[in-house]
Amino acid sequence: MTHPGPVLIVTMIDDPTADLVIDELYDRGVPVVRLDSGDFPAALSFAATIGERGVGGSLTTPTRSADLSRVRSLYYRRPSGFAFPHLSEEDARFATTQARYGLGGVLASLPGCLYVNHPHRIGDAEFKPSGLAVAAGCGLRIPETLITSDLGAARRFVRRYAPVIYKPLSTPLYRVDGVSCTVEIAEVTAGQLDESVSGTAHLFQRLVEKVADVRVTVIGRRVFPVRIDSDLLDWRTDYEKLSYGVVPLPEGVGAALHRYLDHFGLVFGAFDFAVDRDGTWWFLECNPSGQWAWLEPPTGLPLVGSMADLLERSPR
Known part of the structure; x- marks a missing residue:
């Protein structure tokens, strides 16, 4: 009898969410191989045939080995990047490219493997303009949004829809004097905008005058909506200022979420909504690699178990 293969979990060493899922899978007797692609080639090797x-x-780590033809599922979390500090700049660039397309290409091509989520699909879904357009097409309400590098267009939009917020289109590592910083969501006025707008692309969005936020975590076919109360814009x-409560989904929202995930080929998503005074849910974004485990203790929702069920490929 052929025994089921392992679950691969691809993430960095410091990942408490992955730790919880791994512990749950171990308790069930499910074999797990944890790896960080950033450990290649010093502490991670592979020999793939096609x-x-x-x-x-x-694929081999210092403590585990996996038969690539028998991996049952792959949970792609938050691996660190490839690094070749012992090489020259040009050689390191070459080596990084080969590692990305070699190891990355193999991990993205495992036969019969369930991806949570597939790394290529994650990349597609991380584009905020695509996410907003797809959400609207799936029947979700979205705030009026402008993406532009045109100062005049930005000022006209802000005047028309004030109050308006600015959001970064992505969140790369940003350092000021060597300190990591977060580019926060912030309210903007037309008077604050200047020619620097023309330097790159910007996202401006009508501010939803909300009474609460909702984080909806979708794991496979299971949907977990949690209301988040605070007095914060973001x-x-x-x-520390947040309080939580489980809430029902408005009619039609659950089906729309699954249509959204199906469009991008995802089986997991962390959706954020703003709820206005009329009770309308406004879609803000979906993170295909979002955090979720911190919501289980205050709500009692079975998030860890549901993720383990999905990765185990259990019918429970």
């Missing part, structure tokens, strides 16, 4: 049956071969800036 033939008529697809990808085979092996609740992620101070978790």
Whole structure:
């Protein structure tokens, strides 16, 4: 009898969410191989074959080994980047590219593997303009939004829809005097805008005058909506000020969320909504690699178990 293969969990060493899922899978007797692609090649090696049956071969860490043809699922979390500090700049660039397309290409091509989520699909879904357009097409309400590098267009939009907020289109590492900083969501006025707008792309959005936020975590077919109460424009800036409660989904929202995930080929998503005084849910974004485990203790929702069920490929 063929025994089920392992779950691969791809993430950095400091990932408490992955730790919880791994502990749950271990308790169930499910084999797990945890790896950080950033450990390649010093503490991670692989030898992949590609033939008529697809990808085979092996992947090896200092403590585990996986048959690439028998991986049941891959949970792609937050791996660190490839690094080759012992090489020259040009050689390191070459080596990084080969690692990305070699190891990355193999991990993205495992036969019969359930991806949570597939790394290529994560990349597609991380584009905020795409997410907003797809959400609207799926029947979700979105605030009026402008993406531009045109100062005149930005000022006209802000005057028309004030109050308006600015959001970064992505959140790369940003350092000031060597200190990591977060580019926060902030309200803007037309008078604050100047020619620097023309320097790159910017996202401006009508501010939803909200009474609460909602984080909806979708794990497979299971949907977990949690209301988040605070007095913050962006609740992620101070978790100590937050309170939580489980809430029902408005009619039609659950089906729209699954249409959204199906469009991008995802099986997991962390959706953020703002709820206005009329009770309308406004879609803000979906993070295909979002955090979720911190919501289980204050709500009692079975998030860890549901993720383990999905990765185990359990019918429970």
